[in-house]
Amino acid sequence: MSIGFFEGTHKCSITTTMGLGSHEGGCLSIKMNEYSFIFMVLLYYITTSYVLNSLLKEAEKINLRALSKERRREQLIEATIQCLSKKGLSSTTLADVAKEAGLSQGIVNLHFNSKDNLLADTLRFLTDEYDERFMKTFYGAPADPADQLLALMEMDLKPPICDRSKIAVWFAFFGETKAQPTYRKICASRDQKYAEILKSLVEKIVTDGKYIGINPGVISTTLSSLTDGMWLSCLISPKSFNRTESLLAIQSYLSSTFPNHYPR
Amino acid sequence: MSIGFFEGTHKCSITTTMGLGSHEGGCLSIKMNEYSFIFMVLLYYITTSYVLNSLLKEAEKINLRALSKERRREQLIEATIQCLSKKGLSSTTLADVAKEAGLSQGIVNLHFNSKDNLLADTLRFLTDEYDERFMKTFYGAPADPADQLLALMEMDLKPPICDRSKIAVWFAFFGETKAQPTYRKICASRDQKYAEILKSLVEKIVTDGKYIGINPGVISTTLSSLTDGMWLSCLISPKSFNRTESLLAIQSYLSSTFPNHYPR
Numbered sequence: 001m002s003i004g005f006f007e008g009t010h011k012c013s014i015t016t017t018m019g020l021g022s023h024e025g026g027c028l029s030i031k032m033n034e035y036s037f038i039f040m041v042l043l044y045y046i047t048t049s050y051v052l053n054s055l056l057k058e059a060e061k062i063n064l065r066a067l068s069k070e071r072r073r074e075q076l077i078e079a080t081i082q083c084l085s086k087k088g089l090s091s092t093t094l095a096d097v098a099k100e101a102g103l104s105q106g107i108v109n110l111h112f113n114s115k116d117n118l119l120a121d122t123l124r125f126l127t128d129e130y131d132e133r134f135m136k137t138f139y140g141a142p143a144d145p146a147d148q149l150l151a152l153m154e155m156d157l158k159p160p161i162c163d164r165s166k167i168a169v170w171f172a173f174f175g176e177t178k179a180q181p182t183y184r185k186i187c188a189s190r191d192q193k194y195a196e197i198l199k200s201l202v203e204k205i206v207t208d209g210k211y212i213g214i215n216p217g218v219i220s221t222t223l224s225s226l227t228d229g230m231w232l233s234c235l236i237s238p239k240s241f242n243r244t245e246s247l248l249a250i251q252s253y254l255s256s257t258f259p260n261h262y263p264r
Numbered sequence: 265m266s267i268g269f270f271e272g273t274h275k276c277s278i279t280t281t282m283g284l285g286s287h288e289g290g291c292l293s294i295k296m297n298e299y300s301f302i303f304m305v306l307l308y309y310i311t312t313s314y315v316l317n318s319l320l321k322e323a324e325k326i327n328l329r330a331l332s333k334e335r336r337r338e339q340l341i342e343a344t345i346q347c348l349s350k351k352g353l354s355s356t357t358l359a360d361v362a363k364e365a366g367l368s369q370g371i372v373n374l375h376f377n378s379k380d381n382l383l384a385d386t387l388r389f390l391t392d393e394y395d396e397r398f399m400k401t402f403y404g405a406p407a408d409p410a411d412q413l414l415a416l417m418e419m420d421l422k423p424p425i426c427d428r429s430k431i432a433v434w435f436a437f438f439g440e441t442k443a444q445p446t447y448r449k450i451c452a453s454r455d456q457k458y459a460e461i462l463k464s465l466v467e468k469i470v471t472d473g474k475y476i477g478i479n480p481g482v483i484s485t486t487l488s489s490l491t492d493g494m495w496l497s498c499l500i501s502p503k504s505f506n507r508t509e510s511l512l513a514i515q516s517y518l519s520s521t522f523p524n525h526y527p528r
Contacts, residue, residue, distance in 0.1 A: 085442060085443075088440040088442070089353070090354035168441070168442035168443070171435065171438050171441075172439035172440070173439070174435050175353060175435040175436035175437070175438060176354065176436070176439070177432070177499055177500055178352070178428070178429070179349075179350060179355065179432070180352060188500050191497075191500060191501060192501070192504070215509075215512070217509065218516060219513075221494075222517065224493065224497070225491075225492075225497060225513070226486065227489075228493035229488065229490055229492035232492045232496075233489060233492075236441055236452050236455060245479075245481065246489075249483075249489070253517065253520075256517075264477065
């Protein structure tokens with residue numbers, strides 16, 4: 001379409017040339033006055049704005065729906081964690097979760113189909129949350145293997161990670177790992193990842209301190225086992241469990257193993 | 265009753281004197297020949313033997329019934345351990361236990377009334393079994409605190425205690441401890457008892473070796489946590505779990521803490 005303006009006059013000539021499928025090489029010429037032209041331009045802008053606006057609103061709605069779906073899932077998973085902590089894995093039902101979340105059981109079914117799916121997603125949520133905290137601590141600590149190792153150990157024994165309600169949920173899943181291969185795989189992959197990171201830190205400390213006769217695999221296994229065992233104490237004997245004493249036990253172990261890096 | 269024998273003669277005189285309620289101060293005298301007397305004595309022995317025999321048989325039956333009841337309970341608890349290990353605590357039903365034991369569900373109900381009772385008794389059975397093994401190891405080891413401590417640590421990492429199926433059952437209960445105060449109490453009392461024994465052994469080693477700056481409570485907490493954490497590794501990562509490496513980790517920890525008692 002070509003539009004030609006003639007300066008110094010209120011009249012303009014608009015010539016539209018378009019190819020018509022039925023008339024090969026044919027052309028159409030439209031002449032209109034300035035009011036018609038302004039009207040056409042306005043009409044063009046109004047319709048375009050309207051269409052664009054509608055499209056934007058629609059996109060926003062879709063986005064909001066997606067966000068709301070994600071938020072709803074999180075809400076249900078958080079309710080599941082509460083229920084598992086209070087009632088245990090065997091007694092928690094979808095109805096309990098719905099009640100805890102203040103939603104209908106239909107919504108729970110819509111999002112998770114079954115208790116098995118809900119539980120597997122809850123375990124994934126917990127591992128993701130732990131992973132985020134682990135990585136944040138790892139990269140947040142000074143870039144020294146000894147500091148990083150100690151920071152990771154401390155993280156495991158402090159809130160929000162070492163929280164009795166959450167530990168109860170972890171152990172509820174641990175207790176089902178032999179019967180439920182899905183849970184075992186999720187837990188094992190988490191453990192393997194952290195075991196490798198801990199081992200690599202220990203290797204760096206051993207090299208740096210020129211320690212002799214130390215097996216990094218044994219040390220990292222010991223450290224992981226220590227914190228896991230302390231979680232169990234926190235769960236079973238909350239009154240006698242002592243966070244400071246547990247941390248002291250870790251530090252004491254590190255001091256006796258790497259005296260140059262962790263002086264007493 | 266007074267019976268008088270007259271030596272040198274085949275005749276005897278039996279005089280029975282008894283007070284008769286209706287005839288105050290009255291007496292009854294019975295005279296019988298020797299055959300009647302022998303007959304009476306025989307009759308007395310036969311009836312007494314019969315009554316005694318019947319009583320003994322009855323007692324035996326009661327005893328057998330009690331034994332059989334006890335055996336039946338054990339049989340059901342063993343079936344429960346199998347089910348919990350295979351299906352987990354949440355999926356195990358009384359019907360599963362009955363099927364595993366090859367008995368009717370009515371028998372399970374008769375002995376335990378509910379799944380809760382069956383589970384609590386199964387946990388008690390496990391703790392009793394562990395206790396027996398713990399005490400046997402403790403008293404069976406040479407009467408030296410360092411040997412006793414190491415023997416107890418080794419016991420925790422070797423079969424029949426460190427058996428994945430049994431560990432799965434332990435963790436199934438650990439996972440329910442927050443929701444089920446009964447389970448928590450049983451587990452906590454077990455842990456407290458062993459923690460005290462371990463602590464007293466560590467105290468003796470510290471005194472004997474004149475080690476300075478060592479907190480026996482911290483050391484015993486570390487040791488318990490270590491074995492608990494290793495059980496979790498055995499459950500979650502059976503392929504990578506290494507019994508020898510785990511034992512090495514314990515020995516290495518003991519060597520670095522008490523070098524005079526556990527030389528490398």
